[in-house]
Amino acid sequence: MTGTLAAVGAGLAVIGAGLGIGRIGGSAMDAIARQPEAYSKIQIAMIISAALIEGVALFAVVIALIK
Amino acid sequence: MKTRIAIGFFFFLLLVGTSKTAIGQEVEQKESEKGKFDASSFILDHIADSHEWHILTKTNGESVAIYLPVIVISKQNGLNVFSSKKLAHGKEYKGFKIEEEGDLKGKIVEVDANGQIDENNMPLDLSMTKTVIGMLSAAIIGLLIFLSLARSYKKTGISHPKGIQSFLEPVILFIRDDIAIPNIGLHKYEKYMPYLLTAFFFILINNLMGLIPFPPPFGANVTGNIAITFLLALCTFLITQFSGNKSYWKHVFATPGVPFWLLPIMIPVEIIGLFSKPFALMIRLFANMLAGHIVILSLICLIFIFDSLAVAPVSIFFVLFMDFMELLVAFLQAYIFTLLSSLFISLAVQESH
DSSP states (O other): HHHHHHHHHHHHHHHHHHHHHHHHHHHHHHHHHHGGEEEEHHHHHHHHHHHHHHHHHHHHHHHHHHH | OOHHHHHHHHHHHHHHHHHHHHHHHHHHHTOOSSSOHHHHHHHHHSSSSSSEEEEEEESSSEEEEEEEEEEEETTEEEEEEEEEEGGGGGGGBTTTTOOSSTTTTTEEEEEEETSOBBBOOOOOOOOOOOOHHHHHHHHHHHHHHHHHHHHHHHOOOSOOOOOOHHHHHHHHHHIIIIHHHHHHHHTTHHHHHHHHHHHHHHHHHHHHHHHOOSSSSTOOOOOHHHHHHHHHHHHHHHHHHHHHHHHHHHHSOOTTTGGGGGGHHHHEEEEEEHHHHHHHHHHHHHHHHHHHHHHHHHHHHHHHHHHOOTTHHHHHHHHHHHHOOOOOOOHHHHHHHHHHHHHHHHHHHOOOO
């Protein structure tokens, strides 16, 4: 039972991270469309914030693992 | 910038070339296992620390492993140093054994004359485990690279870089120009450069070594071990606190612009904030590296869960993809750890305005 609950918890964390990274990706697309010359800078900032959000999601996964 | 990226990609490809063949070996090794396959215990065994470095299990059940030294200090027997081969497969030696079940699984326990384990009287275990060997090898590799680099700079002075210099010089300059100077400031950054560079390259070398599954000392899950990340975060915490100036402590204990009746709430919050920053640093690195290892191992395990060769190509393709992702994560986590460390230090050293 705890295993199933942990899986549900991990899934919920993935929803949050997916929403977050999706928004970052979308906003980066908008920004690049507006200013194509800033492409590389926007890309770097995008990757960094995506990694930070992924880190938060992984907190949840670790908690789900420890259970 | 373009050349930096190009050099980075070259290194990526080099590493992926090695790790792909290594995964092949890993899979062959697992194929010899018969019977029901327990994926989760297999994965957890692989990412956990251990007293032996397991290489492969033969079809007849014999295992080939490197047995690492065990160093235990117990209250009754004092200091004991012996090979972990004497404790392999639940064997008992000098009253010590490796517990195989329950909460103490994988730990060295002391057994008394009646065969009972005293949980309140655990021996102090200072063994050279898999993680320790992995960490020391990473340190040695780092030392070799940077000492030879220092020697070549001493000989030729600052001229056009050659060899590994041309790969590392942009990285070091990147840490100085894009991490340390913008955050800490032009006047104070020099004092913290040694720590930031050490943290960056220690994490990076360990991350990359963890991605190469074979042969030892590669493939130990060093940065995915919370003790290691705890120590790294502790270093950042101590450096931050000891370099904190007057305005930093004023912000903690008498935040400017906050009415005095709010201070009983604000001070505890600020003190929790001091600890939560390095705590997040610790968990972030740990969770990222652990999750990477788990995902790669789970994808390999798919072959054995379905027990069919047809799954293998798909699984290997996904593992390769994840390996690429993990290469990115290895660099990114080293970068983020250094960036956030320099950010925390900058909060401690900046002048009030």
